[in-house]
Amino acid sequence: MKRKGILIVVSGFSGAGKGTVMKELLNCYDNYALSISATTRKPREGEQNGREYFFKTIEEFEKMIAKDELIEYARYVGNYYGTPRSYVEKQLEAGKDVILEIEIQGALKVKKKYPETLLLFITPPNAKELKRRLIGRGTETMEVIESRMRRAAEEAEGMSDYDYIVVNDHLDICVEETHNIIQSEHNRVFRNEDLMNQIEEELRGEAKGE
Amino acid sequence: MKRKGILIVVSGFSGAGKGTVMKELLNCYDNYALSISATTRKPREGEQNGREYFFKTIEEFEKMIAKDELIEYARYVGNYYGTPRSYVEKQLEAGKDVILEIEIQGALKVKKKYPETLLLFITPPNAKELKRRLIGRGTETMEVIESRMRRAAEEAEGMSDYDYIVVNDHLDICVEETHNIIQSEHNRVFRNEDLMNQIEEELRGEAKGE
Numbered sequence: 001m002k003r004k005g006i007l008i009v010v011s012g013f014s015g016a017g018k019g020t021v022m023k024e025l026l027n028c029y030d031n032y033a034l035s036i037s038a039t040t041r042k043p044r045e046g047e048q049n050g051r052e053y054f055f056k057t058i059e060e061f062e063k064m065i066a067k068d069e070l071i072e073y074a075r076y077v078g079n080y081y082g083t084p085r086s087y088v089e090k091q092l093e094a095g096k097d098v099i100l101e102i103e104i105q106g107a108l109k110v111k112k113k114y115p116e117t118l119l120l121f122i123t124p125p126n127a128k129e130l131k132r133r134l135i136g137r138g139t140e141t142m143e144v145i146e147s148r149m150r151r152a153a154e155e156a157e158g159m160s161d162y163d164y165i166v167v168n169d170h171l172d173i174c175v176e177e178t179h180n181i182i183q184s185e186h187n188r189v190f191r192n193e194d195l196m197n198q199i200e201e202e203l204r205g206e207a208k209g210e
Numbered sequence: 211m212k213r214k215g216i217l218i219v220v221s222g223f224s225g226a227g228k229g230t231v232m233k234e235l236l237n238c239y240d241n242y243a244l245s246i247s248a249t250t251r252k253p254r255e256g257e258q259n260g261r262e263y264f265f266k267t268i269e270e271f272e273k274m275i276a277k278d279e280l281i282e283y284a285r286y287v288g289n290y291y292g293t294p295r296s297y298v299e300k301q302l303e304a305g306k307d308v309i310l311e312i313e314i315q316g317a318l319k320v321k322k323k324y325p326e327t328l329l330l331f332i333t334p335p336n337a338k339e340l341k342r343r344l345i346g347r348g349t350e351t352m353e354v355i356e357s358r359m360r361r362a363a364e365e366a367e368g369m370s371d372y373d374y375i376v377v378n379d380h381l382d383i384c385v386e387e388t389h390n391i392i393q394s395e396h397n398r399v400f401r402n403e404d405l406m407n408q409i410e411e412e413l414r415g416e417a418k419g420e
Binding site for chain 1: 356362369370394397
């Protein structure tokens with residue numbers, strides 16, 4: 001029986017290390033595909049179209065919205081960001097588990113449209129560690145760090161809307177836990193209706209002595 | 211933060227091999243405890259009180275019912291079978307994941323009383339394989355085998371009430387999947403409210419610059 005892929009949304013506080021976790025997950029296992037977002041923001045130094053993002057003009061992006069070609073989209077600091085549907089659906093059909101890295105509002109929109117979506121939230125073990133990591137990056141002013149911490153405090157209220165929480169304390173453990181969670185989800189009863197119907201039918205046949 | 215144990219009910223068709231899977235699971239990993247049922251049926255050759263079952267008189271058993279000392283109980287072919295509460299709760303408090311091997315009616319009763327119970331259903335890959343295993347035991351008449359197959363056909367209708375389905379095709383894989391499912395369940399959001407509240411509180415504190 002062909003196994004269908006699972007759509008997974010991964011969110012987490014800025015500084016939780018979810019980018020690194022996803023990179024490791026894709027390095028270590030070959031059944032995952034990472035969704036690539038479309039955006040109207042300008043490419044940064046070193047970013048490639050089709051790798052970090054699909055870079056679109058506002059006109060192109062709004063055409064995608066009109067044609068319902070995006071699973072979700074949002075406007076953030078004047079730019080559009082969205083998830084192209086076709087790539088995701090193609091990968092799911094091929095049996096890949098597809099990961100979207102988006103924030104909470106987008107996550108809830110996706111779950112509403114695709115109720116079987118798996119929502120994962122990645123968090124550092126505690127707030128002090130989050131702050132330590134943001135400072136450790138060395139790329140941001142204290143002001144930006146404080147604003148990220150305030151944002152995290154807001155986002156934390158949304159954690160309970162997720163299905164699973166994964167603590168990113170040790171990278172290897174976090175990657176393995178994330179992998180196990182996703183793979184275990186393949187055993188959920190509601191994802192195995194075909195298998196159950198088949199067994200039920202066979203058993204009815206056997207019971208009748210067919 | 212102390213991790214609380216999960217209560218797990220494992221069911222499956224007679225002949226699905228769930229006894230072997232549970233034995234292997236307890237052999238391979240040390241965070242599990244198997245619940246021992248109380249029964250009024252007579253011990254069979256080689257069975258020990260407190261190992262296979264707690265053997266009770268009908269009077270003793272009915273006293274346990276009256277004192278609400280059983281998580282669930284049922285009468286089956288004239289005998290009582292039930293799950294003593296105290297052992298289960300002690301193990302859960304100690305952080306052990308406690309496994310009850312009971313059939314579907316009992317499973318649903320437990321889930322109603324303890325909504326956080328995890329329900330696992332173990333099945334062979336198909337009905338032919340189930341029959342083959344029942345015949346392979348060599349201990350049962352064809353009549354008994356046919357009646358077990360009919361019972362399986364009835365039980366199959368209850369599969370959709372479970373949380374997860376695990377196919378027991380290769381024992382090692384089945385044991386590993388079962389283990390991963392249970393461990394992944396520890397990451398479920400509703401099992402981590404303390405952790406989430408703690409992080410939320412800390413973040414609020416940090417955001418205020420405390």
